[in-house]
């Protein structure tokens with residue numbers, strides 16, 4: 127709606143008491159911290175290292191976006207946090223997940239208490255959250271009553287409030303409607319309402335606005351902003367850099383099961399540092415060769431259609447033929463698709479996160495940023511291809 | 522244009538049609554679906570999915586058709602390919618009236634027009650080798666020579682960035698991006714003149730999308746095919762298309778060259794659409810917003826201009842004495858009430874909430890305590906008090922009584938503005954309202 131709504135959620139950041147144990151030393155601990163998370167998925171040709179040593183944190187009231195393409199491990203990461211990843215075929219092999227000062231990974235009873243109650247989930251496909259057989263009101267009431275000791279009537283009132291707050295028109299009249307009676311965008315709002323039913327501290331949202339129209343997407347973006355203003359922390363998984371630009375405080379870029387770049391949204395968008403991030407940005411203006419306007423290929427021969435990329439050593443290879451299972455398992459995972467690859471990229475270890483231009487908060491896992499090496503050409507290539515605000519402002 | 526009789530395409534393909542006439546002409550196209558109810562399946566209404574749409578596509582040209590789900594773009598595409606029966610209007614392909622084609626002429630039309638769909642998994646039979654799948658259109662159009670087919674298919678596979686030996690593999694062995702390449706190969710193999718691509722890259726990851734788009738752009742130049750490109754993705758349309766047509770509720774509201782329309786959109790709906798796409802600049806988080814989010818039912822589209830229930834530029838009636846910004850707030854109030862879109866915590870239907878007062882309602886819509894126009898103020902005051910009493914219907918009725926805008930009373934005509942066409946009263950010289958200037962955030 128057009129104006130600031132009065133905050134309806136109380137900020138709970140000040141009193142995280144439910145899990146007891148809070149000594150002074152833990153005051154500064156982020157709401158969620160993930161350390162060296164590893165989730166493998168069993169497959170015919172051996173396990174796929176879907177999440178391969180991922181570490182990050184989400185603060186209270188913060189929006190962190192996890193960006194990557196399908197198969198990058200971003201969804202499996204999210205699903206591993208609260209143990210909702212299907213096991214088997216997935217197996218969480220290691221790492222630590224701390225939520226509000228308590229380690230939750232591997233402790234099923236704690237996980238159960240946290241899941242839905244303090245960490246809500248929203249998925250790309252609202253069908254995950256909605257049962258087609260029951261009216262949506264009943265589903266929200268149920269979600270509330272699982273986590274809160276309230277009567278049906280109170281829960282129903284709360285359900286109306288929730289539907290209203292996610293922007294469902296005439297919410298009181300919609301409680302008895304079934305999911306199929308809502309449009310796609312409205313169904314997604316209902317799913318978000320269910321994710322919020324228990325007033326969680328953290329909402330983990332996996333591509334929640336991918337299959338919707340742009341005006342609906344814009345409305346959902348506003349909805350998320352409002353929730354964050356009211357103190358909610360959000361971990362948002364998306365492949366869409368525009369959504370990231372609109373919502374993120376910090377960005378994590380994932381490729382091949384690892385985080386290859388991280389930083390505050392403005393720094394990452396100003397100076398995409400990792401060659402993979404740069405390739406991602408380049409795909410938004412269609413060329414990777416610079417400029418901010420339609421980069422039409424001048425003629426048919428200018429670009430080989432098979433995604434051929436030349437390395438800096440003069441050899442070439444094809445990007446599109448690299449199935450995801452074939453990513454290298456040592457050294458840089460991206461090196462088979464990277465146009466800057468050099469001998470040092472072979473490893474044996476995945477390049478660690480090096481600071482970008484001495485920034486304390488912006489880091490890239492690429493050998494070019496290691497001490498004593500000059501990332502000049504890499505950085506420049508990325509800068510050249512960063513699309514300007516190509517919205518077509520009338521200037 | 523000449524009418525063709527069955528079997529007459531060979532003649533009309535060349536001689537009758539000058540090279541500079543458009544390949545495809547669509548005139549006042551209508552696709553209405555009956556809504557039936559009850560035991561007798563009586564028709565109780567009609568969904569006007571496509572309602573008087575006209576455009577043309579030149580030879581070798583790409584036209585983008587953009588709009589949100591339900592705007593009628595897919596029905597338009599299916600009618601053009603004669604995969605759906607229009608209820609009115611005319612479609613001419615290379616001068617021939619598509620609805621009249623039959624026999625050999627229809628078969629030729631089927632060869633010369635090809636479809637690429639969004640989900641490549643739908644396009645391929647999982648048990649058929651992709652070589653056979655790509656050759657299917659050739660078989661359908663009577664190429665019996667198997668070795669020749671195989672040769673054509675192999676060279677086409679290589680052209681789209683796969684290899685000749687891929688012909689013997691099965692669809693599941695390919696990634697989604699590769700499957701979309703296969704779909705493009707299959708569309709190209711019969712040497713078509715027009716490809717209709719329905720969201721061909723929507724399901725793909727950004728880098729793969731960019732590659733597939735570059736391929737499509739290369740081959741359409743190389744093979745000189747026209748493309749009708751249906752998409753909701755403005756980035757993709759900007760990159761790929763020569764011209765664009767914007768659809769809303771079954772009508773084209775604006776069309777013109779891609780640079781003109783996307784750089785300085787004229788129609789208020791185009792502006793809302795472009796202003797809803799988040800900027801890639803994280804410091805620019807504004808958006809232009811429609812008055813309401815509710816898309817009206819295409820079975821019962823609003824009278825006058827179909828966008829008027831959501832249009833932030835809806836024209837102020839002459840006898841309303843309000844500055845533009847206050848008028849917009851009143852309009853937002855009115856149509857939000859009509860759609861039931863009230864801010865969180867205000868007047869949920871049927872409930873009387875002690876916390877809701879006239880002041881909070883006005884505040885929620887940024888309406889001042891008193892509007893300078895007396896008639897409008899009375900209507901707003903009555904509506905506000907109806908909302909406080911939980912009676913949204915009464916509020917809606919009271920607001921609808923206020924002087925209606927020309928936008929609700931009259932259907933706008935399509936006005937030609939230099940190189941584009943806009944269907945909005947603000948561009949009609951006969952209506953006393955000027956077009957507004959545009960900025961992305963609607964300021």
Ligand code: SF4
Nearest residue numbers: 458461464471492493
């Ligand atoms: S480490 Fe090497 S292969 Fe990996 S992104 Fe950097 S330059 Fe490319």
Ligand code: SF4
Nearest residue numbers: 826829832928945946
């Ligand atoms: S005719 Fe009126 S309502 Fe329709 S787009 Fe133009 S200004 Fe908006």
